[in-house]
Amino acid sequence: DVKVTQSSRYLVKRTGEKVFLxxxxxxxxxxxFWYRQDPGxxxxxxxxxxxxxxxxxxxxxxxxxxxxxKKERFSLILESASTNQTSMYLCASSPPRTPAxxxxxxxxxxxxxx
Amino acid sequence: AQSVAQPEDQVNVAEGNPLTVKCTYSVSGNPYLFWYVQYxxxxxxxxxxxxxxxxxxxxxxxxxxxxxxxQTSFHLKKPSxxxxxxxxxxxxxxxxxxxxxxxxxxxQVVVTP
Numbered sequence: 001d002v003k004v005t006q007s008s009r010y011l012v013k014r015t016g017e018k019v020f021l022x023x024x025x026x027x028x029x030x031x032x033f034w035y036r037q038d039p040g041x042x043x044x045x046x047x048x049x050x051x052x053x054x055x056x057x058x059x060x061x062x063x064x065x066x067x068x069x070k071k072e073r074f075s076l077i078l079e080s081a082s083t084n085q086t087s088m089y090l091c092a093s094s095p096p097r098t099p100a101x102x103x104x105x106x107x108x109x110x111x112x113x114x
Numbered sequence: 115a116q117s118v119a120q121p122e123d124q125v126n127v128a129e130g131n132p133l134t135v136k137c138t139y140s141v142s143g144n145p146y147l148f149w150y151v152q153y154x155x156x157x158x159x160x161x162x163x164x165x166x167x168x169x170x171x172x173x174x175x176x177x178x179x180x181x182x183x184x185q186t187s188f189h190l191k192k193p194s195x196x197x198x199x200x201x202x203x204x205x206x207x208x209x210x211x212x213x214x215x216x217x218x219x220x221x222q223v224v225v226t227p
Contacts, residue, residue, distance in 0.1 A: 048214055104160070108155075108157050
């Protein structure tokens with residue numbers, strides 16, 4: 001079974017802090033994704049990576065950056081956390097360049113910025 | 115622009131009755147369509163997908179979905195709902211070669227005993 005793990009289930013940070021969300025997958029997938037989930041808005045793609053050190057902006061990249069130094073690990077960075085970044089963050093992975101495969105999701109990190 | 119719409123915020127159904135969760139899509143080209151389910155405080159779990167071929171797709175936990183190109187719909191169905199089917203359901207689609215998905219807003223399904 002594919003396993004995608006995220007470093008924290010719940011996280012509380014203060015405005016202005018630098019926040020790191022970590023995601024690890026164990027299926028040697030090339031593609032990895034970061035989404036945020038908000039009620040009534042579904043999931044929105046923040047960033048996407050198709051290989052080590054490669055990244056592409058998604059629909060809502062502002063205020064976020066990412067890092068992928070190893071194939072299995074994809075980190076989401078909030079450079080200076082703001083209250084409007086309070087949300088559920090979901091990481092996912094999938095096999096390489098094809099739309100035909102489903103994505104495998106981690107359990108999510110619920111981030112609260114106060 | 116590509117988009118996926120779930121017109122119902124919530125669907126209420128009695129246990130044992132048929133369950134339908136609606137999804138419509140607006141994408142250029144041939145779409146790849148997916149259904150995911152999310153239980154409380156959990157990540158998304160894959161239910162089923164339409165890639166090509168047979169318009170009726172069968173998936174996990176007794177769910178199925180019908181791809182209708184003329185109506186641009188991909189409704190999720192289950193003949194007999196269970197209380198344990200109560201969850202948040204997401205429809206998603208893509209024509210992107212990398213598989214980047216557009217998600218609907220989600221539909222909360224409530225199955226009452």
